[in-house]
Amino acid sequence: MLKKTLGAVTAFLLVVIFAHAGYSAEYIGAKKCKACHMKQYKAWQKTTMANSFENLKPGVKAEEKKKAKLDPEKDYTADADCLKCHTTGYGKEGGFVSLEKTPKLINVQCESCHGPGGDFRKIMKKDKKFKLSEAKAAGLILPDEANNNCMECHGSDSPFNEKVDPKYKFEIKDRLEKTHEHFPLKYEH
Numbered sequence: 001m002l003k004k005t006l007g008a009v010t011a012f013l014l015v016v017i018f019a020h021a022g023y024s025a026e027y028i029g030a031k032k033c034k035a036c037h038m039k040q041y042k043a044w045q046k047t048t049m050a051n052s053f054e055n056l057k058p059g060v061k062a063e064e065k066k067k068a069k070l071d072p073e074k075d076y077t078a079d080a081d082c083l084k085c086h087t088t089g090y091g092k093e094g095g096f097v098s099l100e101k102t103p104k105l106i107n108v109q110c111e112s113c114h115g116p117g118g119d120f121r122k123i124m125k126k127d128k129k130f131k132l133s134e135a136k137a138a139g140l141i142l143p144d145e146a147n148n149n150c151m152e153c154h155g156s157d158s159p160f161n162e163k164v165d166p167k168y169k170f171e172i173k174d175r176l177e178k179t180h181e182h183f184p185l186k187y188e189h
Contacts, residue, residue, distance in 0.1 A: 026118030049108035085153035
């Protein structure tokens with residue numbers, strides 16, 4: 001009897017381990033974040049990130065593209081080098097795939113900086129006074145000067161860098177202030 005029970009428990013644990021081995025948090029899109037973070041959402045909508053996908057279309061930002069030695073009449077909306085920085089989660093499990101398959105993930109949305117929200121949103125919805133440490137353990141990223149993922153797109157591989165035009169110089173402290181207004185949250189976390 002003990003052998004059968006031990007065998008069943010071992011089999012169960014192996015199933016659980018292998019089921020979670022390929023698990024990746026779900027990208028949910030900015031509209032789901034908006035439900036609880038309306039002020040942040042409205043502030044984000046005024047940023048260039050909120051419409052970054054538009055810049056990939058032919059004729060848009062033509063002068064900037066010429067300066068960066070890009071063809072201003074080319075359609076970059078399916079270009080992998082561009083999509084990783086003009087969409088949310090491109091190249092990552094559950095992230096942007098194409099305009100046809102994942103239109104809710106165009107542009108640089110909340111999850112581009114804060115991580116895929118599927119898991120930490122559940123914690124936030126369950127208890128509005130959630131513990132920040134629990135949300136972070138579930139994947140929430142709070143970018144700051146020391147811990148940020150901004151340079152994935154604003155680094156030297158971008159055709160839009162300070163060598164092309166000084167206006168593209170990236171100063172993290174300045175950008176964090178301009179990204180969207182960081183309103184105090186209603187509850188202490």
